Amino acid sequence: MLAHGDYEAFQAFLEDACGIVLGAGKEYLVSSRLGGLMRDYGIATVGELLNQLRSGKNPRLKTGIIDAMTTNETFWFRDMSHFRMLQELICPEIKARSGCSIRIWSAACSYGQEPYNLSMVVQDYQRANPGALSGGVDVVATDISSTVLTEAKKGIYCGMSSSRGLSLEQQNRYFKVHGDCLEVRPEIRQRVSFRELNLTKGYEMMGRFDVIFCRNVLIYFSSEQKRDIINRMARALNPGGYLFLGSTESLSAHTDRFQMVSQMGGIAYRLR
Numbered sequence: 001m002l003a004h005g006d007y008e009a010f011q012a013f014l015e016d017a018c019g020i021v022l023g024a025g026k027e028y029l030v031s032s033r034l035g036g037l038m039r040d041y042g043i044a045t046v047g048e049l050l051n052q053l054r055s056g057k058n059p060r061l062k063t064g065i066i067d068a069m070t071t072n073e074t075f076w077f078r079d080m081s082h083f084r085m086l087q088e089l090i091c092p093e094i095k096a097r098s099g100c101s102i103r104i105w106s107a108a109c110s111y112g113q114e115p116y117n118l119s120m121v122v123q124d125y126q127r128a129n130p131g132a133l134s135g136g137v138d139v140v141a142t143d144i145s146s147t148v149l150t151e152a153k154k155g156i157y158c159g160m161s162s163s164r165g166l167s168l169e170q171q172n173r174y175f176k177v178h179g180d181c182l183e184v185r186p187e188i189r190q191r192v193s194f195r196e197l198n199l200t201k202g203y204e205m206m207g208r209f210d211v212i213f214c215r216n217v218l219i220y221f222s223s224e225q226k227r228d229i230i231n232r233m234a235r236a237l238n239p240g241g242y243l244f245l246g247s248t249e250s251l252s253a254h255t256d257r258f259q260m261v262s263q264m265g266g267i268a269y270r271l272r
């Protein structure tokens with residue numbers, strides 16, 4: 001499946017397409033993740049796959065490869081401390097500072113749990129503080145994968161793992177429950193808009209945000225890509241805005257534009 005030179009050519013394609021850096025010796029990962037897709041397209045070798053990509057005849061092939069090579073694992077209220085910081089520290093700060101509205105970006109939203117959680121948390125804050133953020137709550141959710149976005153937009157989660165991270169009380173508060181499916185309530189969904197976006201390309205058109213969640217995606221990128229993304233995110237934040245990363249990710253080596261804020265068991269980075 002992988003002839004001499006194909007692995008290196010595939011590494012270069014993947015880094016250029018979505019920023020993901022495949023280290024040396026990951027041939028098994030390419031074979032196991034692309035096997036099904038290549039069978040579906042009747043492609044026997046990675047060399048042939050690359051030739052088809054270069055020909056540009058089938059744009060869906062590229063999407064399929066990105067889907068197969070990215071990790072979409074996510075669950076409800078992942079790193080709960082981040083949501084606590086949003087509710088107890090950032091929402092009150094924004095209410096006191098600029099008053100009436102908040103814009104939040106979930107920058108690698110996968111199947112949608114993260115942006116819907118952001119909407120839930122701000123809703124809880126507004127219910128506890130009537131009149132707060134009455135100018136609007138806007139949650140923009142983006143991902144490179146059109147497949148996960150299609151599912152995320154539906155807001156319906158079925159099966160054994162659909163409630164991972166949720167208590168029974170939260171299931172009833174934020175969802176309509178239909179058998180083993182959970183449907184996000186309309187008032188939660190209406191604050192969230194989804195769009196396709198590759199973090200390694202430009203995103204000046206996204207506008208400015210008060211908060212960015214960019215969690216569990218930077219780990220796949222090279223140091224240069226990370227630095228570049230973080231600097232562009234700094235430009236997309238309002239003064240004093242906050243950036244959240246995954247719990248195993250850190251900013252320190254990449255920029256000095258942020259000040260680390262450690263509270264409620266979590267870490268956020270505040271734009272200086």
Ligand SMILES: C[S@@+](CC[C@H](N)C(=O)[O-])C[C@H]1O[C@@H](n2cnc3c(N)ncnc32)[C@H](O)[C@@H]1O
Nearest residue numbers: 018070073074108110144145198199215216217
């Ligand atoms: C592990 S999930 C993280 C989901 C969520 N943020 C969380 O922490 O639970 C990583 C997501 O990053 C997306 N992704 C990978 N490369 C990307 C890129 N270059 N631009 C935007 N999204 C990307 C994947 O499609 C996947 O949905």
